[in-house]
Amino acid sequence: MKLLAMFGLMLAVLAAVAYLDDPPTRAELVFVNRSEVFTLDPQRMSWLQDFRIAYALYEGLVRWDNDDFSIEPAAAEWTLSDDRLSYTFAIRPDARWSNGDPLTAHDFIYSWQRAIMPDTAADYSNMFFVIGGAEEFFRWRAHALDKFAAANAQLDPDTRAANALELWGETIARFEETVALKALDDSTLRVTLVHPTTYFLDLVAFGVFHPVHRPTVEGWQVDEATAAKLREFGWSNLSPPSFANRRFVKINSDTGRLEQKHGWTKPKYLVCNGPYVLTQWRYKRGLRLERNASYHSPQRVHSASIECISIEDTNTAILAFESGQIDWLSDVSAEYQADMLAQRQAYEQRYAHQIQEMLGEGRSLDEALAALPEPQAGERRNIHVFPTFGTDFYSFNCRPILSNGRVNPFADPAVRRAFVMSVDRHAIVQQVTRLNEPVATTLIPPGSIPGYQSPAGLEYAPDDARAELKAAGWEDRTGDGLIEDDQGRPFPVVDLLFSTNTPRYKNISIVLKDMWQRELGVRVELRGKESKFFKEDLITGNFMIGRGRWYGDYGDPTTFLDLFKTGDGNNDRGYSNDYVDELLQRAARETDPQRRMRILEECERFLFAEEVPMLVLCQLVQLYMYEPAKVTGLSRHPRLTQYLWQMKVREP
Amino acid sequence: MTGLIVRRLLQMPIILFVIYTITFSLAWLIPGNPLENPEGRRPPQVIMQAMLEQYKLDNPWSFYWDYLGKATGVSWLLGEHDRPFDLGPSLTHQDWTVNEILAAGLPVSITLGLLAILLACAIGLTAGIIGGIRPGSAADLATLLVALVGISLPSFVIGTLLLVIFGVWLKVFPIGGWGKLSYTFLPALTLALPFAAYIARLTRFGMIDELATDYIRTARAKGVPQMRVVLKHALKNAFLPVLSFLGPAAAMAMTGSFVVEKVFAVPGIGTHFVNAVLSKDLTLIMGVVLVYSTMLILFNLVVDVLYRWVDPRIELS
Numbered sequence: 001m002k003l004l005a006m007f008g009l010m011l012a013v014l015a016a017v018a019y020l021d022d023p024p025t026r027a028e029l030v031f032v033n034r035s036e037v038f039t040l041d042p043q044r045m046s047w048l049q050d051f052r053i054a055y056a057l058y059e060g061l062v063r064w065d066n067d068d069f070s071i072e073p074a075a076a077e078w079t080l081s082d083d084r085l086s087y088t089f090a091i092r093p094d095a096r097w098s099n100g101d102p103l104t105a106h107d108f109i110y111s112w113q114r115a116i117m118p119d120t121a122a123d124y125s126n127m128f129f130v131i132g133g134a135e136e137f138f139r140w141r142a143h144a145l146d147k148f149a150a151a152n153a154q155l156d157p158d159t160r161a162a163n164a165l166e167l168w169g170e171t172i173a174r175f176e177e178t179v180a181l182k183a184l185d186d187s188t189l190r191v192t193l194v195h196p197t198t199y200f201l202d203l204v205a206f207g208v209f210h211p212v213h214r215p216t217v218e219g220w221q222v223d224e225a226t227a228a229k230l231r232e233f234g235w236s237n238l239s240p241p242s243f244a245n246r247r248f249v250k251i252n253s254d255t256g257r258l259e260q261k262h263g264w265t266k267p268k269y270l271v272c273n274g275p276y277v278l279t280q281w282r283y284k285r286g287l288r289l290e291r292n293a294s295y296h297s298p299q300r301v302h303s304a305s306i307e308c309i310s311i312e313d314t315n316t317a318i319l320a321f322e323s324g325q326i327d328w329l330s331d332v333s334a335e336y337q338a339d340m341l342a343q344r345q346a347y348e349q350r351y352a353h354q355i356q357e358m359l360g361e362g363r364s365l366d367e368a369l370a371a372l373p374e375p376q377a378g379e380r381r382n383i384h385v386f387p388t389f390g391t392d393f394y395s396f397n398c399r400p401i402l403s404n405g406r407v408n409p410f411a412d413p414a415v416r417r418a419f420v421m422s423v424d425r426h427a428i429v430q431q432v433t434r435l436n437e438p439v440a441t442t443l444i445p446p447g448s449i450p451g452y453q454s455p456a457g458l459e460y461a462p463d464d465a466r467a468e469l470k471a472a473g474w475e476d477r478t479g480d481g482l483i484e485d486d487q488g489r490p491f492p493v494v495d496l497l498f499s500t501n502t503p504r505y506k507n508i509s510i511v512l513k514d515m516w517q518r519e520l521g522v523r524v525e526l527r528g529k530e531s532k533f534f535k536e537d538l539i540t541g542n543f544m545i546g547r548g549r550w551y552g553d554y555g556d557p558t559t560f561l562d563l564f565k566t567g568d569g570n571n572d573r574g575y576s577n578d579y580v581d582e583l584l585q586r587a588a589r590e591t592d593p594q595r596r597m598r599i600l601e602e603c604e605r606f607l608f609a610e611e612v613p614m615l616v617l618c619q620l621v622q623l624y625m626y627e628p629a630k631v632t633g634l635s636r637h638p639r640l641t642q643y644l645w646q647m648k649v650r651e652p
Numbered sequence: 653m654t655g656l657i658v659r660r661l662l663q664m665p666i667i668l669f670v671i672y673t674i675t676f677s678l679a680w681l682i683p684g685n686p687l688e689n690p691e692g693r694r695p696p697q698v699i700m701q702a703m704l705e706q707y708k709l710d711n712p713w714s715f716y717w718d719y720l721g722k723a724t725g726v727s728w729l730l731g732e733h734d735r736p737f738d739l740g741p742s743l744t745h746q747d748w749t750v751n752e753i754l755a756a757g758l759p760v761s762i763t764l765g766l767l768a769i770l771l772a773c774a775i776g777l778t779a780g781i782i783g784g785i786r787p788g789s790a791a792d793l794a795t796l797l798v799a800l801v802g803i804s805l806p807s808f809v810i811g812t813l814l815l816v817i818f819g820v821w822l823k824v825f826p827i828g829g830w831g832k833l834s835y836t837f838l839p840a841l842t843l844a845l846p847f848a849a850y851i852a853r854l855t856r857f858g859m860i861d862e863l864a865t866d867y868i869r870t871a872r873a874k875g876v877p878q879m880r881v882v883l884k885h886a887l888k889n890a891f892l893p894v895l896s897f898l899g900p901a902a903a904m905a906m907t908g909s910f911v912v913e914k915v916f917a918v919p920g921i922g923t924h925f926v927n928a929v930l931s932k933d934l935t936l937i938m939g940v941v942l943v944y945s946t947m948l949i950l951f952n953l954v955v956d957v958l959y960r961w962v963d964p965r966i967e968l969s
Contacts, residue, residue: 039747046689121687121703123695142698252706259706262747283748283756284919285830311828311917315812320827320917323820532684532932553693569694 027288027307029649031328032317036284036310040265041217042210043115046123048551048640051207052330053308056289056644057272058210061089061108061189062201066635066643069450069555071201075103075211075273076189084196084591086180091187094296097213099231099271105183106236107211107273113175114217115208118142119258124208127553130200132180132192140178141171148256161253165243168251168258186234198593199556206554213271214240216264219247275301275645286310289644302633302648321382321625327649328631330642332383332623333502338434340383341623347379370629382627385435389638390551390620391443391560394496394512396544398613399574403542409492410544414472416612419545420458421465422519423512429618432507437618442608443550444560445619448638452557452597455605458612462519469520476521483521494524497543499534505547508617512545538572548572549620552639557600558587564607575613579606653957660953668945672720675941679934680712686743686932707743709934719938739939744931750939753924758943760830761913761920765906767840769898772847772905777894779848780855781882784890787860795852802849811842811915828917839916843909847901851894858890892963899955903948 034049042054055063063074076089095103115122116134118141129135148167152160180192193200203209214235215222222230222241229238243250248261264270267278275297276289286309291301309326311317314334321329332340348355351372358368369381396410396419409415425439440446441457469475474483474491483491496513498505506528513524529537538546550570552559562568565584566576583603590596607613622640633647687703688694695703701710708715721727725736739750779795786792818838819827825838862868863886871881913922921940928936 036745038745041747044746046693118696118698118702121695121699121706123689123693123699125699126696138698142702145702255702255705257702257706262741263749265747282919283745283753284923285756309829309917310919312923313828313914313917316815316828316915316917319812319815319820320829323823323827325827532682532930535688536683569696 027305028303029306029328029644029647030326031306031308031330031644032311032320032326033308034331036312037281037287037308039262040270040278040281041262042207042212043111043120043122043124044262045207049330052642052644053287053289054207054210055274055641056276056306057270057274057278058207058212059095059274059295060207060210061091061204063205063643064202064555064637064639064641066637066641066646069637071205074205078201086190086192087200088184089189089191091189092296093187095273096294096296097271097273098277098292098294099213100294101213101215101231101271102186102234103211103273104186104234104236105189106186106234107213108189109181109183110214111211112181112209113179114212116175116179117171117258118145120260122208124206124553127203127206127208130193130197130203132194133178134180135194137175137178140174144171145256149254152254152256157253161251164251164253164256167256183236186236195589196591198596199554199558202555211273213273216269216271217260218249219261219264219269221245221247276306284310284312301645303645306644318625327626328634328647329625330622332625335503337383337623340380341385341435343375343378343380344383347375347381350379366628366632366634382625384624384626384628386622386624386636386640387438387445387638388551388620388622388640389445389448390549391440391445392437392549392617392620393443393547394615394617395538395546395548395573396613396615397541397546397574398576399541402544403540406492408544412472413611414468415474416615417458417610418465418468418472418520419516420612420615421461421468423515423615423617424460425617426460428508428511432511433504433618435621435623437621439618440616442604443563443614443616444552444557444604445638448552449555449557451593453601455601455609457608457616465519481521482523491522492544494522495527495544496524497527497529497534497537497546499531499547500528501531509547541572541574545615546572548614551620555639557597557604558584561600561603561607564613573613575611577611580611653960657953657957660949664946664949667949668942671945672938672942673716675938676712676716676719676934679929679932679937680715682929682932684932685709686934707741707935709743715934719935723938723942739942740935742933742936744928744933744936750935753936754921754939754943757919757921757924760918761922762906764836764840764843764912764918764920765902767836768843768905769847769902771840771844772851772901773894773898775844775848776851777855777887777891779852780890781859781887783852783856784859784863785882787856792856795856799849799852802845805845807842807846807909807911808915810845811839811912814838814842815915830917830919839912839918842916843905843912847905850897850901854893854897855887855890858893859886862886862890895959895962899952899959902955903951906951907944907948 033052035047037050037053038047039045039050040053040057042058045051045054059075061074061076062071062078065072075095076091078087078089080087089105091103091105097103112128114120115125116128116138118125118138125138129138144167148163152163155163182190184190215230218240220241226238240246248264250259251257252259267281270278272278272292275292275295277292278287279290280288286307289306291298291304295301311320314332317326317329318332318334320326354372355365355368358371359365372381375381396416397408398411399408400411402408429435429437429439441459442454444452444454446454469483473485476482477484477488494516496509498509500506509526509528513526516522516524537543550560550563561584563570564575564577564580565571566581580603583599583606587596587599587603590599608616624634626634630651631647631649634642635646685700687700687707687709694700704710708718719740722733722738722740727733728736737751739754742748742750742753779798783792783795815827815838818825825834829835868881868886871885907922910922910926912918913920921944924936924940928940
């Protein structure tokens, strides 16, 4: 009896905590994002999966045309002044926020100000430094905050609070004064740049330049009458409520900083201006988007509802795809991915002739695949390789002295060249990663930036590699198969650092070790570390050769080449070269777009034909799964910014 | 009994404080910076410094006391903070507070854990009784085999197998996610199997011992039907070892299994334990540990009280 009572009790508890939701109706498009979304605040984003949702929720002034790499108007048309310094954006009169408020030039100024302020901690704040006065303002604010904290530490709380508010007022005034952003009227925005920047519109199309709705972000608590005014004129004509009446921001009186809470990105609060609104967002479960009724161009939006579900485990995600629960799987990184690709190849080979014919008629590869018969056992057509705007490489530590105090042999470019020329990249992509990524000798993926011609880097040439080493004073003098310098000291054991979070880098590192030991007669020691430890070693320069990868952000070579600037925050190699710095500066000042590209080409040539601060292996690829007969609207633009509103699922 | 409950409740804050201190010290030693994107570009130094200060990550001492005050509600009582039991924003997913994350994940893990324990009892007791009645029979060997498989096969293998069979081939259950009852069955079963195997073994041995005792023989001599002998008389005593196993088992099942949650994409707490540590999400680590420690302490208390209620011979000190 008592046992039964206990089970009854457990059942009762179970019922009490039962958390079984209603069955969700399937959205028109269901996909699994690359990873969990971190934030829906566009200014604070830095992950691809976040931006993917941002482009569905928000709309910038302009956007990328995914088919031909060009820029097209989104929320605004633009004109450029003759001196190429000022852009004037005319915002569409029918552009509105999802709550009905008009979209104005002030929304953009506010959002960009958020990104430039050190307080917001935007990863991309320095992208805004092309705007006149932005960098000065950023530095001024950072300095003012430092001074504030020091000067106010001894004061009583009330005085501190008053001083903090005063500094805030001064900051706003300073911003208006120094930063070259002007609302000529409510629907016209003028932006003046520091110097002509050919890729400025490309930046503006990037997610961090998308607008946010100030009353939402700050959590304005307003009465009905004010809300009505907001709906008619927007917030710019109203004086904002006091900080006590703003739910999500406050001024910290100890530091003087504006502190922002991020709760406004939840469906309950979020107001946006893009093709979709957010109707559900649940941590580690996914989010749901529905058509935004206030969006100005509903004909652009192909699916009425989109569901992005979280499945962390890639095997489960593939099974869910196979069972039809998911239309598009945006990241496949299973151990058997290469075997899946082989099945795809088998399918393509069987129909090679028909595919060629259809491609000749101008059909896309997906259309051709969709028109073919179903794959047989051991074949598939639902896995797809997409090249990305990113590159896989190994960094050489270029500092003269290693972190352990020893002399660094890789400070010598000749040694670096030898190490690069002794690596057979084709063997790596064919036999190690087995993904057949496009091999690369330079960092910028060839063909990914219009108007830019990638120079040639160093190819596989083991004989030349040995000659380089010999010329640099390293050769086998004792006949033991290992190289020594002219005083007979052996080449230091090469410390090869990689992260162990994926098997990819372990496998590549093992092969690299083998190639270098065999071709050059050096000893290589592998050091695999968990990613946090790995990163720490990378930043502090505790490595000789370390694995790395880089994805570009905007359509200009500097998104890659800035990595080599002396002292750049992402320059893990500790690389510094006057000629490179000078070329980058010259490019920044050059007003002629063509001449500028030539300068940058020379910069990359010098870097990868002579200096090689890194061993570039290949362009990174992304594997997608979708049925070509069902899913349309995915772009092959290397930046892989898939606009969700362009995608459509049709039942075959 | 009341004395026991009061004593345990009084001990609780001390235990929690020790757990908090130890967890914090260990978590702080994890290298790296939770605010940084591990792959990709790094924000300017000034910004990183500002963020570290905002989240009190620049000084372990101030983080330790600040978090303790907010989490326990002391800061709220002193009027320094606007709400009690605030576990802070997650440091890696800053749009979410730890309270929101736990509120979303806990019910899922608890539901799944309880379902798994119920399933484990149902399967384990049945198998144990069948085996215990006729030790050495074919039925006994069959349950032994199942138990062996349940204990030795790792749950990611069982889980994936179940997904392939019931999700992809038969299409009777959905793959991954959480929602209707149909979403809960496969993960609950996967989670239940090892527990069921233990319960089956415990029940079987208990049953064999009990069925050999004098009082059972007496009952049989009196003509009590077999069904009644087994279920009413023998099981009652054979179940006691199972009950003592159920306490920790239920706790284990409800704290969420990282593997099961990952394989079935269940949005529970188990994955947070691991992911929070990997990404050094201090607030989430501390929040999850504090909430779970509290739950475990209370849960152990409940089990002890229940135990005594079922078998009044047991003395609890």
